[in-house]
Amino acid sequence: MDERKRSFSPSRSSSETEISLLPFQDSPTELSFPAHRYPFKSSFAKPGKRRRFLLAACTVFSACSLVLFLFFLYSDTRLPFTLHRPTQNADSSRHVDRMSAVLGPPTPHFRDNLRNDTKYITSWISAGWTNDVMTYAAKGNLIYLAMITERVPIIGRFIPSHIGGDAGDVAFGEVFDVDLLSQAIGMPILEWDDVKDPFSKEIDELGCWSIWQAVQNREQVPRVTYALEHNGLDISWTAAPPWVQKVPGYEHDPHAHFWSIAQLTYPEGHEANSGVPQPSLAHNVTLDPDQQLSCFDYLYYVCASESFEYEHEFSPAWRFVVKNFRWTQRLQGIANGYLKRIFEVPDEDDVPPYIAIHARRGDFVVYCGDVPQGDCFPSLTVFARRVAEIQDEVRQRHGVEVNHVLILSDESEPAWWTAVHMLGWYSVDHAAEDTVAKYGRWYPLLIDAVLQSSGIGFVGTDRSTMSVLAKRRVEDWFEGAGRMVKWGTPGADNH
Structure with a gap:
């Protein structure tokens, strides 16, 4: 990967410079030198001369301090802004051997590779890619649940739920740095391919809880996907108790609480809530x-x-997990190359600071109802106002001028893109880059996600999970500025 400086070092503002000089700004008249510290006989030891000497010395000292202060205040002492890869949170003094959580290389049957002294936890995905990232987020979701229950999470592959089944699966570790994640949160993280041989033809039977059946009443079956087929798993599901739902029986909110689910992983909670297992599909076992x-x-x-x-x-x-989902060096390096070509900077130069926009439009039109699309979605003028706000904030906070704006959108209307480019904003052209041929069907989506999260500012679309995560990354990884644009009615983002 081109590791070229993907995080940034904020420059010192004048106020920060003043703070750094505070030790030199004590009032000289408050300084005193007790006589007993100078027992030797000299002209300096005479009180009158000593006072005159101290007065002269302090005057010179104060003058030097003032000169230094003015120098830092008015000279260009800012550190140049460079877009580094974000500083990782891993504790370098703490090493986590994540593969110690299994007995050895992947085995034909997953259970043959589990340690008797270790407990594990897993789940599967069935949503858009960004939602799947949040599902695997160990904080609220799989890895966070693993943390609070002291279990080792086993993470499956991403499945092409909305980019076409022929795109194939992609490993979690191809997108995110799993070793770095393990170090950052201080616990082993496993992928299913670390546990069970991905080429195994063996079918393993397993009993699992269905949270989906407990938190909604529209579907009376578990929420499953063909990810189970990839792992060769035949699941017998048991509906979780209704009380795991945040508001039991409330049809408009299917959320469950972490600790409610966590109870089911302990013997006491397991025994007290045992239900009726449903027969598995392949072997018809309960x-x-x-x-x-x-x-x-x-x-x-x-x-x-x-x-x-x-x-x-x-x-x-x-806070505890997903912010440590760092892109792999390879994926970040690919995105760096795209950024340099988009902004037309030489390979040897740093990526300039930029603001990314995620203008989600296409699939959100179904939520507009009777509102015409032109009134439902925010105009480019609305996005431009948010960009200006971020430029001001970054200028005040970091002393950096941001002149590059990169917009990513699923909009297909040529006239809209013409208007984008008339604003001087940049875009990525995956067709011209031949992204799919070079890297595969997943990579336009993956590269866009990296581009959105690698700037000093971000403007997202309200209610888009992809925007939510990109905003969080920019704010936490780069101390950047983020905004979300509201939509749905005319003037929805007026403020």
């Missing part, structure tokens, strides 16, 4: 939920206190 490998069908709608709390700063799943 199994109680497994106690060594706790498993759940769908962990997207999970929260600590507030529904959709990833939108809030207090989200524990974000």
